Amino acid sequence: MSRLAEVSPREMRTAATAAVRSALDKCNIQPIRVPPGRDIKHEGDRATTLYLVESGWLYSYCLLADGRRQIVLLHQPGDVIGLADLSGERSICSLRSLQHCVIHPVPTSALSAPSFLTSGVATFLLRKAAEAQAIFARTLVAVGRMDARNRVVWLMLMLHDRRDVDVGISERGEIATDTLIDMPLNQTEIGDLLGLSNVSVSKTLCQLSEEGYIERQGSTIVLRRLADMKRMVDYADLDFEPNVLFQSSRSRIIDTIASSVPEVTQTPKATLSSK
Amino acid sequence: MSRLAEVSPREMRTAATAAVRSALDKCNIQPIRVPPGRDIKHEGDRATTLYLVESGWLYSYCLLADGRRQIVLLHQPGDVIGLADLSGERSICSLRSLQHCVIHPVPTSALSAPSFLTSGVATFLLRKAAEAQAIFARTLVAVGRMDARNRVVWLMLMLHDRRDVDVGISERGEIATDTLIDMPLNQTEIGDLLGLSNVSVSKTLCQLSEEGYIERQGSTIVLRRLADMKRMVDYADLDFEPNVLFQSSRSRIIDTIASSVPEVTQTPKATLSSK
DNA sequence: CGCAGATTTGAAAATCGTCAAAAACCGTGG
DNA sequence: CCACGGTTTTTGACGATTTTCAAATCTGCG
Numbered sequence: 001m002s003r004l005a006e007v008s009p010r011e012m013r014t015a016a017t018a019a020v021r022s023a024l025d026k027c028n029i030q031p032i033r034v035p036p037g038r039d040i041k042h043e044g045d046r047a048t049t050l051y052l053v054e055s056g057w058l059y060s061y062c063l064l065a066d067g068r069r070q071i072v073l074l075h076q077p078g079d080v081i082g083l084a085d086l087s088g089e090r091s092i093c094s095l096r097s098l099q100h101c102v103i104h105p106v107p108t109s110a111l112s113a114p115s116f117l118t119s120g121v122a123t124f125l126l127r128k129a130a131e132a133q134a135i136f137a138r139t140l141v142a143v144g145r146m147d148a149r150n151r152v153v154w155l156m157l158m159l160h161d162r163r164d165v166d167v168g169i170s171e172r173g174e175i176a177t178d179t180l181i182d183m184p185l186n187q188t189e190i191g192d193l194l195g196l197s198n199v200s201v202s203k204t205l206c207q208l209s210e211e212g213y214i215e216r217q218g219s220t221i222v223l224r225r226l227a228d229m230k231r232m233v234d235y236a237d238l239d240f241e242p243n244v245l246f247q248s249s250r251s252r253i254i255d256t257i258a259s260s261v262p263e264v265t266q267t268p269k270a271t272l273s274s275k
Numbered sequence: 276m277s278r279l280a281e282v283s284p285r286e287m288r289t290a291a292t293a294a295v296r297s298a299l300d301k302c303n304i305q306p307i308r309v310p311p312g313r314d315i316k317h318e319g320d321r322a323t324t325l326y327l328v329e330s331g332w333l334y335s336y337c338l339l340a341d342g343r344r345q346i347v348l349l350h351q352p353g354d355v356i357g358l359a360d361l362s363g364e365r366s367i368c369s370l371r372s373l374q375h376c377v378i379h380p381v382p383t384s385a386l387s388a389p390s391f392l393t394s395g396v397a398t399f400l401l402r403k404a405a406e407a408q409a410i411f412a413r414t415l416v417a418v419g420r421m422d423a424r425n426r427v428v429w430l431m432l433m434l435h436d437r438r439d440v441d442v443g444i445s446e447r448g449e450i451a452t453d454t455l456i457d458m459p460l461n462q463t464e465i466g467d468l469l470g471l472s473n474v475s476v477s478k479t480l481c482q483l484s485e486e487g488y489i490e491r492q493g494s495t496i497v498l499r500r501l502a503d504m505k506r507m508v509d510y511a512d513l514d515f516e517p518n519v520l521f522q523s524s525r526s527r528i529i530d531t532i533a534s535s536v537p538e539v540t541q542t543p544k545a546t547l548s549s550k
Numbered sequence: 551c552g553c554a555g556a557t558t559t560g561a562a563a564a565t566c567g568t569c570a571a572a573a574a575c576c577g578t579g580g
Numbered sequence: 581c582c583a584c585g586g587t588t589t590t591t592g593a594c595g596a597t598t599t600t601c602a603a604a605t606c607t608g609c610g
Contacts, residue, residue, distance in 0.1 A: 044511075060412070062412065062416045064416070064420055064421075064509060065509045068420050069420075070415060070416040070419045070420045072411075072412045072415050072416065073412070083401075083404065083405050083408055084405055084408035084409045084411075084412055085405070085409075086401065086402060086405035087402060087405035087406040087408075087409050087513070087514055087515075087516070088409065088513060088514035089514065092409050092412055092413070092513070093412055122397035122398065122401060123397065125401055126358075126361065126397060126400055126401055126404065127361060127362060129358065129401065129404035129405070129408065130358050130359055130360070130361035130362035130404065131362040132408060133358055133359035133362075133404065133407060133408065133411065134359045134360075134362050134363065134367050136347075136359075136408065136411035136412075136415065137335070137337065137347045137348070137359055137367055137368055137411070138337075138367070139415060140345060140347050140411065140414060140415060140418060141337045141339070141345040141347065143415060143418050143419045143470065144345045144418045144469070144470030145339055145343050145344075145345045145470060146339075147565070147566090148565080148566070186587090186588065186589085187588075187589065187590095188588085194419070195418065195419030195420060196566080196567090197566070197567050197568075198588090198589085199566085199567070199568080199569095199589095199590085199591090200565090200566060200567075201589095202588095202589055202590055202591085203590085203591085205589095206589090206590075206591095218575095234339060234340045236319075238362070238363060238367070239362055239363035239364065240362075241362070422597070422598090423597080423598070461555085461556060461557090462556075462557065463556085471598080471599095472598070472599055472600075473556090473557085474557095474558085474559090474598085474599075474600080474601095475597090475598060475599075476557095477556095477557055477558060477559085478558085478559085478598095480557095481557090481558075481559095
């Protein structure tokens with residue numbers, strides 16, 4: 001699973017967790033609560049803080065002169081936001097909440113404390129940076145070389161891969177929660193993430209639904225043919241570190257899924273029957 | 276310029292340089308010489324080493340099932356290759372040399388040495404990771420939202436921005452070396468980098484040349500209307516750290532340019548005169 | 551000189567974006 | 581419980597960009 005050098009994964013992780021937690025405590029940082037759809041920072045602002053995500057999704061995006069937009073990275077609970085800004089004076093992208101979020105601002109000045117080097121914080125950040133790079137690379141392949149259909153499939157697989165590892169205890173219903181994902185993005189946002197128009201996203205989703213690959217219930221999606229989909233886009237799983245800082249997210253996601261798809265487990269939707 | 280926390284840029288940089296150098300020395304690592312066009316590692320290989328680039332360009336790329344390719348990141352002297360692999364067991368992309376290269380393999384096991392945390396190595400790597408993320412984000416915007424023309428322009432500006440800072444002492448000719456870039460990629464590679472076909476790249480380059488934006492001499496390109504180009508793609512400069520580990524690259528690039536464009540400074544090429 | 555790779559060029563086909571309008575959905579308030 | 585306004589999704593037609601395919605040209609080099 002996770003690895004940095006030869007330290008055992010679990011060792012490193014718990015060490016880093018403790019270090020980061022205590023660093024947070026020392027800074028006496030108050031978490032910020034953000035409602036959905038709010039901008040937290042803008043491209044070009046002075047970059048003075050990182051954010052640790054406790055709950056809720058956010059995304060970093062860039063605006064083009066003509067108003068078009070590219071979402072550059074999704075942020076989920078446990079992620080560190082703003083690593084890219086450490087290379088320059090100013091932020092290279094804007095940050096917006098997708099849901100109601102709780103985030104912990106960390107002034108970059110805290111990184112100069114002596115404890116930064118001796119504690120596991122540097123290691124933790126480095127691992128998070130590595131994870132982000134892996135996501136970036138994959139995204140680039142999808143956006144650069146796949147058609148609309150495959151890009152959408154790819155995104156769903158990525159979300160499936162990245163969701164908290166320990167969600168999947170199936171209920172008595174037929175559908176293993178293992179094939180459920182939560183995709184709390186509207187189609188315009190999906191398009192902005194994949195370099196597509198909202199129209200293209202809509203058509204693709206409908207088509208995938210008709211063909212029985214997926215089933216949609218609001219923001220929840222059942223991946224009916226997970227293996228086929230993985231083959232379709234040649235998807236290889238990545239190693240994501242589960243959220244070690246704010247474990248609470250686990251139960252939250254289970255709640256979300258439990259509350260949003262009871263119907264699916266009972267009625268085999270009509271959308272699935274042939275075409 | 277560069278910044279990580281509150282340490283002064285120069286301080287941090289020289290500290291990191293010394294730390295990384297001594298770490299390299301301790302490992303007693305022999306640099307590797309690689310001829311052009313060689314694969315150094317493959318997607319899926321066990322990821323056990325990073326590479327520090329001393330000279331020459333390389334790139335990381337992913338192959339799709341049908342043989343198409345996406346170049347994910349360019350590596351230039353001073354770069355660290357393989358940070359993305361630190362998040363998992365296996366490498367997520369392949370690595371190939373573009374030119375004759377000299378690279379220093381660094382076993383990831385070296386990162387577990389105590390000196391890793393106390394020295395500036397972690398800081399150095401973190402900064403490099405931040406830099407790479409900034410490039411990834413920009414690339415994603417270009418590939419996801421720009422048309423072929425703007426993508427190509429964007430790439431040239433990126434290369435211009437990223438080239439060693441201290442190249443630009445103009446000779447007696449008209450052309451300030453400040454507007455010269457070296458783009459040692461063939462058109463297929465440019466396409467693989469930008470998510471375009473080689474045909475599209477060719478047409479775009481010809482067009483830009485006809486319109487007087489650029490002038491081509493082999494892999495050397497003169498940016499005739501730098502300001503216009505920056506405006507065209509809304510390009511904002513990034514802060515790249517000059518190569519602090521292997522300074523030699525500086526003179527190398529100057530040599531390259533000097534040897535490859537004497538003609539340009541003397542004969543105003545016909546390609547420029549109207550259309 | 552001749553070969554292999556790289557670039558250029560043209561034409562046809564496919565994908566995707568844009569535009570615009572209709573339908574569906576959602577939370578709110580009557 | 582229903583009506584209402586705003587947002588999101590769906591749908592169709594059209595046009596533009598890009599890819600693909602194929603052939604011709606160019607370049608560097610042995």
